[in-house]
Amino acid sequence: MSTVSYALITARREKSNTGRSKDKEPPGVGTYVDILAALVPAEVLALHALFLEETTTTTDSGTVITDPTTLQYGFYLMAVFSALFYVVPKLFKKQWAGKIDYLRTAIPLFAFIAWTMIQKMTAFDAFWPSLPEGPRFLFGCSLAVLLMLFAGSAAKKADQHDPTRKDT
DSSP, X not given: OOHHHHHHHHHHHHHSOTTOTTTTSTTOSOHHHHHHHHHOOHHHHHHHHHHHHHHEXXXXXXXXXXXXXXXXXXXXXXXXXXXXXXXXXXXXXXXXXXXXXXXXXXXXXXXXXXXXXXXXXSHHHHHSTTSOHHHHHHHHHHHHHHHHHHHHHHHHHHHTOOTTOOOO
8 A cells, every 4th residue: 555545544534524424425435545554664574675676685695785884774773664654644745643643653664674574685684684583573573463463443533534623
């Protein structure tokens, strides 16, 4: 999906009348779409693939990081971008929803981290090279489940949001 889509879906859901954003008013889709959009930060995953292409080499024996410093900086930069891809559309459209949007901003950021933890040979390898594969996979999957639950809860909160109330 897309972090930008997540921001726009959430904004539309909050503008709809309470309890009507799943079917009767925009965005007109179930909250599972919010969860999917939040957990698949496509923009940074695509950037991540480009960074990997430039900072690793594939050999017969596997993939080797050739520029760990740049890849590590890329990891930090992509984490920041994953938050910005949520924040910028919300601010640009003047649809920042208050405190809950600060929390929602963290979902794509941590989703990016979970994706890089679960996959093999990613920017996470430059970020934390000594983390063993088993715990890394376990923590990444656990983080993804927690994010899914939080994104679902945040989507339901957006559906129940009263668009006439300003104190969110």
